[in-house]
Amino acid sequence: MNSRMRQFVGYMYRYIAPPAAAAVRDYQALADYLSLPLGPLALAFVYSRPFVTSTIIGATNPQQLRENVMALNLAPLSDDALMRLNEIYQKHRDPSKVLPVVLRV
Amino acid sequence: MPSTPETVGQSELIIGEWLKQHGKAKRSELVISTKICGFSNEITWCRKSNSDEGTRLTSNQITEAVNGQLKRLGTDYIDVLQFNWPDRYVPLYGAPEYLHELERDDASSFRSQLEAVDSLVKAGKVPSIDANVLFFKSHYTDNVILDGQVRHFGLSNETPYGATSFILTAEALGLSHLKPVTVQNAYNLLERNDFESGMLEVCSPRNGNLGLLAYSPLAGGALTGKYLRSDVSVIIK
Numbered sequence: 001m002n003s004r005m006r007q008f009v010g011y012m013y014r015y016i017a018p019p020a021a022a023a024v025r026d027y028q029a030l031a032d033y034l035s036l037p038l039g040p041l042a043l044a045f046v047y048s049r050p051f052v053t054s055t056i057i058g059a060t061n062p063q064q065l066r067e068n069v070m071a072l073n074l075a076p077l078s079d080d081a082l083m084r085l086n087e088i089y090q091k092h093r094d095p096s097k098v099l100p101v102v103l104r105v
Numbered sequence: 106m107p108s109t110p111e112t113v114g115q116s117e118l119i120i121g122e123w124l125k126q127h128g129k130a131k132r133s134e135l136v137i138s139t140k141i142c143g144f145s146n147e148i149t150w151c152r153k154s155n156s157d158e159g160t161r162l163t164s165n166q167i168t169e170a171v172n173g174q175l176k177r178l179g180t181d182y183i184d185v186l187q188f189n190w191p192d193r194y195v196p197l198y199g200a201p202e203y204l205h206e207l208e209r210d211d212a213s214s215f216r217s218q219l220e221a222v223d224s225l226v227k228a229g230k231v232p233s234i235d236a237n238v239l240f241f242k243s244h245y246t247d248n249v250i251l252d253g254q255v256r257h258f259g260l261s262n263e264t265p266y267g268a269t270s271f272i273l274t275a276e277a278l279g280l281s282h283l284k285p286v287t288v289q290n291a292y293n294l295l296e297r298n299d300f301e302s303g304m305l306e307v308c309s310p311r312n313g314n315l316g317l318l319a320y321s322p323l324a325g326g327a328l329t330g331k332y333l334r335s336d337v338s339v340i341i342k
Contacts, residue, residue, distance in 0.1 A: 004325065004326075005325060005332070012321075012324070012325035014198075015295060015324040015325050015327035016327050020295050020324070020327060021327075021333065023295055024324075024330060024333055027330075028330045028333060031330070038328060038329055038330040039323060039328060039329035039330070042293065042294050042323055042329075043322055043323060045294060046292060046293060046319050046322040049292075049317075049319075051308050051309075051316070051317050052292065052316075052317050052318075052319050053317060053318060054316070054318050054319070055318070055320070055322040056289070056319065056320040057322065057323075085294070088294075089294070089297060092295075093298055094296075094299070096295045097199060097201040098201065099201055
């Protein structure tokens, strides 16, 4: 996988550390339940927030770009989807706050 | 991202190339927003005038940074100029604690940063015939002609304290046209609490009326689920 997290070890570690991974697993399960890919669902959630004017997306290949655009077509998310997203948020309130770790490379 | 000496300024060059080929005629239809580095002792490659003082949001460095961007973009104005992160200490990029000992006495004041941006905006203020103009600030802002190298000002990686300080300082200095219009902070399913517990109130239309430009909406890709399916231990061994 040619991703930044592989190229730059430690970069954005907080998003893949165990607390974050546990949250992502729950969001993935919800995406599966809704028959949606997780990426577009996660983006569609951000777009659904009234205070969000725009997002900074990144894409290093056309497939990623397609998934980013797909999120725009998922709007509006159903009340059921939003409620279930909030339930997971209550359980995983701040999962990307981790104490710095020393990474052995 | 992350910033390296090899890639610094590349985005602007790429966009500048596109602008050159596809029409400066389109320029007025586009909103081009850029960011300039905040305080850093590590990033020494983004500005030349930082050899003694490090990378800072001082008047000289702000001006130098914007001039560099205009040159690389090949345009004569930026729609929204953002500070990539503050000059003063704030916990950044998911740092879990606020550490008082990291506060710095020599941080650039909110006032000096606003005045530096104002010199780039070079706003020409048109007097209103409305006798009450001084008492209705929104009226006054509507009459300001934004004609300089920068049209609007935005923040990034900011806190409720910082955003509110910029808003109130701009008002106190009679620089209402420089109240920030946007905040670019991280916002995603793994990182909602930070924004919603404080900054959301600052951004509310009744208060600061700021738009959130959400960065890392996919948490660096983690919210595609791809790292659940791969061997993460390879990354963090």
